[in-house]
Amino acid sequence: xxxxxxxxxxxxxxxxxxxxxxxxxxxxxxxxxxxxxxxxxxxxxxxxxxxxxxxxxxxxxxxxxxxxxxxxxxxxxxxxxxxxxxxxxxxxxxxxxxxxxxxxxxxxxxxxxxxxxxxxxxxxxxxxxxxxxxxxxxxxxxxxxxxxxxxxxxxxxxxx
Amino acid sequence: xxxxxxxxxxxxxxxxxxxxxxxxxxxxxxxxxxxxxxxxxxxxxxxxxxxxxxxxxxxxxxxxxxxxxxxxxxxxxxxxxxxxxxxxxxxxxxxxxxxxxxxxxxxxxxxxxxxxxxxxxxxxxxxxxxxxxxxxxxxxxxxxxxxxxxxxxxxxxxxxxxxxxxxxxxxxxxxxxxxxxxxxxxxxxxxxxxxxxxxxxxx
Numbered sequence: 600x601x602x603x604x605x606x607x608x609x610x611x612x613x614x615x616x617x618x619x620x621x622x623x624x625x626x627x628x629x630x631x632x633x634x635x636x637x638x639x640x641x642x643x644x645x646x647x648x649x650x651x652x653x654x655x656x657x658x659x660x661x662x663x664x665x666x667x668x669x670x671x672x673x674x675x676x677x678x679x680x681x682x683x684x685x686x687x688x689x690x691x692x693x694x695x696x697x698x699x700x701x702x703x704x705x706x707x708x709x710x711x712x713x714x715x716x717x718x719x720x721x722x723x724x725x726x727x728x729x730x731x732x733x734x735x736x737x738x739x740x741x742x743x744x745x746x747x748x749x750x751x752x753x754x755x756x757x758x759x
Numbered sequence: 760x761x762x763x764x765x766x767x768x769x770x771x772x773x774x775x776x777x778x779x780x781x782x783x784x785x786x787x788x789x790x791x792x793x794x795x796x797x798x799x800x801x802x803x804x805x806x807x808x809x810x811x812x813x814x815x816x817x818x819x820x821x822x823x824x825x826x827x828x829x830x831x832x833x834x835x836x837x838x839x840x841x842x843x844x845x846x847x848x849x850x851x852x853x854x855x856x857x858x859x860x861x862x863x864x865x866x867x868x869x870x871x872x873x874x875x876x877x878x879x880x881x882x883x884x885x886x887x888x889x890x891x892x893x894x895x896x897x898x899x900x901x902x903x904x905x906x907x908x909x910x911x912x913x914x915x916x917x918x919x920x921x922x923x924x925x926x927x928x929x930x931x932x933x934x935x936x937x938x939x940x941x942x943x944x945x946x947x948x949x950x951x952x953x954x955x956x957x958x959x960x961x962x
Contacts, residue, residue, distance in 0.1 A: 607952045614951055615922070640958060647904040648924045650897060654880040655807040658816070659798075659823075 605633045613637065791834035791843065798827050801847050808920055809851055811908060813858075822858060826851045841934045845927065848935040852917070907957035915950035918943050 609623040790796045805826055810819035829850050908916055921932045933940040
């Protein structure tokens with residue numbers, strides 16, 4: 600045997616990078632204990648590798664991975680399309696209802712008059728005259744109904 | 760490695776994703792497009808890695824399943840910057856991390872209550888029947904490594920397994936666990952030293 604056994608750095612270098620310094624090479628050539636240790640380490644890890652892989656292969660042999668169902672991807676789209684259809688139908692029905700009412704008004708003559716036409720002006724004059732007459736109609740004071748003279752209100756006296 | 764002409768570009772298939780077929784030189788279908796092929800190739804490795812990392816075979820089953828589904832769903836985001844193998848292990852590591860973060864208490868409780876059954880590992884028959892002596896020997900060896908692995912820190916155990924069981928190099932391990940290469944080397948050296956001591960080294 601030459602010199603001390605392989606130190607941790609030499610041992611690790613040999614296992615990880617498969618390189619060892621010249622001193623280590625000389626030692627390995629002469630030291631059966633270190634050679635045996637390296638071989639044993641490698642063999643134990645290799646056996647563990649094989650056994651555990653065999654175990655996991657046996658464990659996963661019967662199991663099945665189900666791919667995510669792609670069919671579900673169109674479901675949200677269909678939902679959105681249905682919602683859009685319902686909304687569109689609602690808007691259309693409201694619009695159709697308004698149109699029908701408009702048509703009915705036109706057919707009843709409610710919207711028949713054209714603004715600033717002579718007929719419209721005459722109509723407005725009639726309405727305004729009616730309002731004026733209503734405002735200026737003589738008001739019967741409740742006291743007068745019983746034969747008492749009507750009192751003048753403060754507002755009337757102020758106007759005078 | 761020869762390149763393939765895809766959509767007018769010479770795409771070098773540097774990934775180890777096995778090319779199943781090329782349709783008219785336009786569409787490349789890899790193992791990522793077939794979840795059954797993906798499971799067949801990677802599930803045992805993932806299960807083993809996860810099981811010996813978290814110490815619970817049932818939990819590892821569930822995480823491995825999630826890992827395959829996640830890889831399948833995210834296959835379009837795979838840019839081929841690393842191999843599919845490395846990518847799968849990086850997904851597994853993220854899932855393990857998420858699991859340990861989110862359900863830390865339950866996880867450790869569970870991990871302590873159940874560990875990988877070594878009797879089950881040793882009892883799996885090889886191609887030929889094993890004699891009782893061989894069975895016992897294998898169980899002893901497996902147990903020896905398993906116990907030594909359990910004494911490592913989580914990071915040391917992960918890098919040791921990726922290096923010696925999954926045969927990844929330092930750069931791949933670095934990508935898979937999201938750790939700088941020098942840190943990976945340090946963990947690996949410490950792990951080997953610790954394993955050497957526990958397996959009865961001459962020093």
